[in-house]
Amino acid sequence: MFAEENGLKGDPRLQAISQAIRVVPHFPIHGIMFQDITTLLLDHKAFKDTVDIFVDRYRDTHISVVAGIEARGFMFGPSIALGIGAKFVPLRKPRKLPGEVISEKYALEYGTDCLELHVGAVQPGERAIIIDDLVATGGTMSAGVKLLERVGAEVVECACVIGVPDVKGQCRRIGKPLYVLVEPRKADKCYPD
Ligand SMILES: O=P(O)(O)OC[C@H]1O[C@H](OP(=O)(O)OP(=O)(O)O)[C@H](O)[C@@H]1O
Numbered sequence: 001m002f003a004e005e006n007g008l009k010g011d012p013r014l015q016a017i018s019q020a021i022r023v024v025p026h027f028p029i030h031g032i033m034f035q036d037i038t039t040l041l042l043d044h045k046a047f048k049d050t051v052d053i054f055v056d057r058y059r060d061t062h063i064s065v066v067a068g069i070e071a072r073g074f075m076f077g078p079s080i081a082l083g084i085g086a087k088f089v090p091l092r093k094p095r096k097l098p099g100e101v102i103s104e105k106y107a108l109e110y111g112t113d114c115l116e117l118h119v120g121a122v123q124p125g126e127r128a129i130i131i132d133d134l135v136a137t138g139g140t141m142s143a144g145v146k147l148l149e150r151v152g153a154e155v156v157e158c159a160c161v162i163g164v165p166d167v168k169g170q171c172r173r174i175g176k177p178l179y180v181l182v183e184p185r186k187a188d189k190c191y192p193d
Pocket residue numbers: 069070071072073132133134135136137138139140141
């Protein structure tokens with residue numbers, strides 16, 4: 001669900017967060033409106049508000065694991081984990097984690113990718129959230145859910161900064177509640193095609 005419809009209606013922080021995300025047309029390939037959160041990270045207030053909104057939502061919910069998806073989930077997840085008193089667990093692309101791992105393949109628009117989790121990082125019965133910058137098809141987030149469930153964790157919710165308007169469809173695919181701060185924006189200025 002969108003934060004706007006869940007207690008933050010009219011909250012000016014959401015609009016400021018949305019405005020702080022740069023939109024780059026046709027990156028990395030033609031037709032993609034790339035939502036660039038690096039500009040959000042440059043804006044101290046918008047960055048802090050982003051983290052604070054998630055911390056306020058998950059504080060006192062007995063979450064002990066914040067799992068972040070490589071790469072851009074790593075930019076928000078650790079601050080949220082510190083804010084709610086949970087551990088941070090990276091879900092990484094293949095061959096990055098040095099210890100024993102379990103892996104989960106997932107489909108991209110073209111081809112496949114894979115996420116890995118260190119064995120022993122999460123214990124059975126732990127309550128987890130998964131954080132990423134953006135959910136598009138939901139394939140990446142679904143792989144994260146599968147990894148955590150395979151080690152016996154309970155995935156309470158998935159959270160992202162940017163989500164496509166069809167949030168119900170993503171929830172169905174992911175099979176978990178999905179909490180989203182803002183919708184993707186269209187281009188900032190007129191770029192040539
Ligand atoms: O919902 P989906 O269709 O699965 O897409 C969402 C994923 O795509 C982007 O990552 P990307 O795969 O570009 O990897 P990167 O962050 O390592 O660049 C984004 O940061 C999400 O992780």
